[in-house]
Structure formats: C-alpha cells, structure tokens
Amino acid sequence: xxxxxxxxxxxxxxxxxxxxxxxxxxxxxxxxxxxxxxxxxxxxxxxxxxxxxxxxxxxxxxxxxxxxxxxxxxxxxxxxxxxxxxxxxxxxxxxxxxxxxxxxxxxxxxxxxxxxxxxxxxxxxxxxxxxxxxxxxxxxxxxxxxxxxxxxxxxxxxxxxxxxxxxxxxxxxxxxxxxxxxxxxxxxxxxxxxxxxxxxxxx
Amino acid sequence: xxxxxxxxxxxxxxxxxxxxxxxxxxxxxxxxxxxxxxxxxxxxxxxxxxxxxxxxxxxxxxxxxxxxxxxxxxxxxxxxxxxxxxxxxxxxxxxxxxxxxxxxxxxxxxxxxxxxxxxxxxxxxxxxxxxxxxxxxxxxxxxxxxxxxxxxxxxxxxxxxxxxxxxxxxxxxxxxxxxxxxxxxxxxxxxxxxxxxxxxxxx
Numbered sequence: 514x515x516x517x518x519x520x521x522x523x524x525x526x527x528x529x530x531x532x533x534x535x536x537x538x539x540x541x542x543x544x545x546x547x548x549x550x551x552x553x554x555x556x557x558x559x560x561x562x563x564x565x566x567x568x569x570x571x572x573x574x575x576x577x578x579x580x581x582x583x584x585x586x587x588x589x590x591x592x593x594x595x596x597x598x599x600x601x602x603x604x605x606x607x608x609x610x611x612x613x614x615x616x617x618x619x620x621x622x623x624x625x626x627x628x629x630x631x632x633x634x635x636x637x638x639x640x641x642x643x644x645x646x647x648x649x650x651x652x653x654x655x656x657x658x659x660x661x662x663x664x665x666x667x668x669x670x671x672x673x674x675x676x677x678x679x680x681x682x683x684x685x686x687x688x689x690x691x692x693x694x695x696x697x698x699x700x701x702x703x704x705x706x707x708x709x710x711x712x713x714x715x716x
Numbered sequence: 717x718x719x720x721x722x723x724x725x726x727x728x729x730x731x732x733x734x735x736x737x738x739x740x741x742x743x744x745x746x747x748x749x750x751x752x753x754x755x756x757x758x759x760x761x762x763x764x765x766x767x768x769x770x771x772x773x774x775x776x777x778x779x780x781x782x783x784x785x786x787x788x789x790x791x792x793x794x795x796x797x798x799x800x801x802x803x804x805x806x807x808x809x810x811x812x813x814x815x816x817x818x819x820x821x822x823x824x825x826x827x828x829x830x831x832x833x834x835x836x837x838x839x840x841x842x843x844x845x846x847x848x849x850x851x852x853x854x855x856x857x858x859x860x861x862x863x864x865x866x867x868x869x870x871x872x873x874x875x876x877x878x879x880x881x882x883x884x885x886x887x888x889x890x891x892x893x894x895x896x897x898x899x900x901x902x903x904x905x906x907x908x909x910x911x912x913x914x915x916x917x918x919x
Contacts, residue, residue: 608916675903679893680915683886690882700878711914712883713811 540585743788
C-alpha cells in the first residue's frame with residue numbers, strides 16, 4: 514500500500530476504510546453463523562444476508578468463499594511466510610532458529626494461552642471440519658520453501674538444501690499434528706525438542 | 717483368501733487366475749499408454765480398449781480409476797501398513813526402528829538401486845504429475861497411526877503418544893520429500909540421520 518491510497522481524510526482513505534469494514538462484517542457474520550449452525554450447513558447467501566451485503570461483494574472480497582471467511586483475519590500466504598522468515602532472521606544457527614519457531618507458534622492459533630472463548634470455539638470448528646483442517650494445513654505447508662531458505666541462510670547453507678526442506682516441512686506440520694491433542698502446547702514442545710535433539714538420543 | 721477359493725485345478729482357482737490376469741493386463745495397458753502419451757491425455761476407455769476389456773470391467777477391478785492403475789502392482793493400504801509394522805517389529809528401540817525404516821525404504825520406489833528402465837519412467841511420471849504425486853503421498857500418510865502404534869510398541873509407550881505420531885508422520889513423508897531430488901537415497905539417509913540425531917546437534 515502506498516501512502517496516498519489509505520491516507521486518512523482523503524477519498525481513497527475512506528474507500529480503504531469502507532472495504533476493510535465490509536471484510537470485517539463478512540468475517541464476523543460468517544463466523545457467527547458457522548459457530549451457530551456448523552460449517553457445512555451455512556451458505557454464502559446466508560452470510561451475505563447477515564452482513565447486509567451482496568453475494569457478489571462477498572466473492573469480490575473472498576474469492577475462495579466460505580473457507581477463506583473462516584480464516585478471514587489471519588495473514589495471507591505472503592504475510593505468513595514473511596512472519597516465519599522474521600521469526601528465524603538473525604538467529605544464526607538451527608538450534609536458535611528452532612527455539613525462535615517454538616516461541617513463534619506459542620503465540621498462534623491452538624498454541625495461544627490467551628485465546629478468547631470465541632477464538633477457542635472457532636479453532637474447535639476448524640479442527641473438527643475436515644475441509645477446514647486441510648485448508649489450514651495447506652496454508653502452513655505453502656510456506657515450506659521460504660522457511661527452508663530462511664533456515665538455510667541462518668545455517669550458512671544453500672537455499673534448496675533437502676535436509677532443511679525436510680526440517681521446514683516438519684516444523685510447519687506441528688499445528689496439524691497437535692490439533693487433536695488435549696495439550697497442543699505440550700505436543701509443540703515435545704516435537705520441537707525432538708527436531709532439535711532427535712528421536713534416538715545418544716546418551 | 718481361504719484355501720478353497722484359489723486352489724489350482726478348481727473352478728475357483730481358474731476364476732482367481734483369470735481375475736489376476738485381467739488386472740495385470742489393465743495395469744500394463746494403462747502404464748504403456750501413460751508413458752507414451754502422458755497421464756492426463758489418456759482416457760479409461762482407451763485403457764480398456766488396449767487391454768481388450770470393457771470399461772465396466774476396468775472399474776470393477778479399479779474403482780478409483782486411472783490413479784489406481786498407475787499404482788496397480790503396489791500394495792494396498794493394509795498391506796503397506798503391515799509391511800511397515802513388519803519392518804520395525806522386534807527392533808526394540810527407536811534407534812533400531814529408524815535403521816530398519818531406512819533399510820525398508822531403500823528397497824522401494826525412488827530409493828531402489830535396481831529399478832528397471834520402465835520402473836524409472838513410471839516413477840518419473842508419478843513425480844511429475846501433481847495428482848499422482850498427491851495420491852502417492854496420501855498412500856504413505858494413511859499408514860501414520862499404524863506405524864506410530866508399531867513404534868510405540870517397540871519403545872514401550874502408549875499407542876497414541878503424540879511424539880511418536882509425529883515421528884511416524886515425518887518418516888512417511890520421506891518419499892515425497894526426496895521425490896524431486898537428483899539423489900533420493902542421499903536425502904533418505906540425511907533425513908533418517910536427522911530424525912535420529914536431530915537438526916541441532918549437541919556436540
């Protein structure tokens with residue numbers, strides 16, 4: 514976004530704010546309906562009606578429809594990859610990068626300590642709806658090559674090192690791996706510890 | 717299979733042999749056409765015609781159609797899971813189980829040393845066709861809970877230990893992880909070593 518498009522007090526600024534408001538209304542309406550009736554029993558027409566907007570407007574803002582509305586407030590693919598790159602930047606070693614990723618995940622989704630009751634209900638809806646579960650997993654997996662390259666930069670290795678592609682993929686599956694557990698943070702910690710020290714300790 | 721259904725010299729035995737022959741013809745015809753024209757440009761009707769059988773017969777033997785025909789000779793889900801269970805059975809520790817899994821994969825698919833030129837071409841077709849790549853990945857992933865339980869039995873832990881579910885999932889992704897590499901065996905070895913000893917060695 515350039516400074517001219519969203520500046521307050523300009524027409525462009527008002528348009529940007531109005532668009533953001535419409536997005537928020539659609540996301541709020543979708544989540545309200547999903548939590549009340551379940552994901553599969555809610556239509557895009559119902560969501561548009563609840564948000565007092567047209568179905569065409571819904572699809573203009575959320576081309577992927579219902580799935581994307583569940584994840585409405587979460588970062589898009591590029592932002593997600595960038596947040597992972599930022600998390601490991603400057604760590605200088607795989608040991609430190611894994612610790613940084615542990616901290617990164619602790620503030621997110623299932624691993625948060627301070628999620629609101631509504632966030633908890635939304636996370637439970639995602640975990641229990643196979644289509645949303647796959648969607649969430651793919652969102653993380655789509656960051657594989659960028660996380661692998663970021664890890665390689667910290668470790669002083671080539672960006673496409675298969676060994677670090679594996680590590681990136683494994684880290685990005687932790688949210689899905691932990692989703693069914695009573696204690697997702699415990700699984701996060703256990704798996705990060707194992708990725709650091711291995712499953713066959715030498716001592 | 718009970719001893720009466722497939723015994724040689726009986727009607728049932730002849731029927732079983734005829735069915736196996738039809739399956740083999742369909743798989744051979746499908747692979748021949750796929751390798752000649754590419755996966756997407758071959759129809760089930762062409763495959764049935766090449767195997768001199770009806771499309772309904774094709775679907776009776778391969779309800780999943782084209783995808784399943786590519787993998788026609790490979791074990792079904794239950795056999796695949798059982799072969800993994802057999803590989804780790806009696807190893808008695810995660811260290812030994814990981815070594816057993818390394819050996820197991822070395823004799824399979826991409827990791828084989830002694831694949832024929834046709835097998836190589838078929839593997840290349842799978843790796844380069846996204847739909848087949850996903851199908852192959854899912855076949856391995858479907859064994860996750862059984863491999864996790866088998867590892868847990870060797871390590872003396874509960875069958876649904878999340879730490880071993882993670883290890884099982886990670887091991888089962890090695891074929892997909894290594895698929896794009898010039899040296900899949902090198903990746904297999906590197907990743908198994910890392911799963912054993914970790915990405916952040918302590919010495």
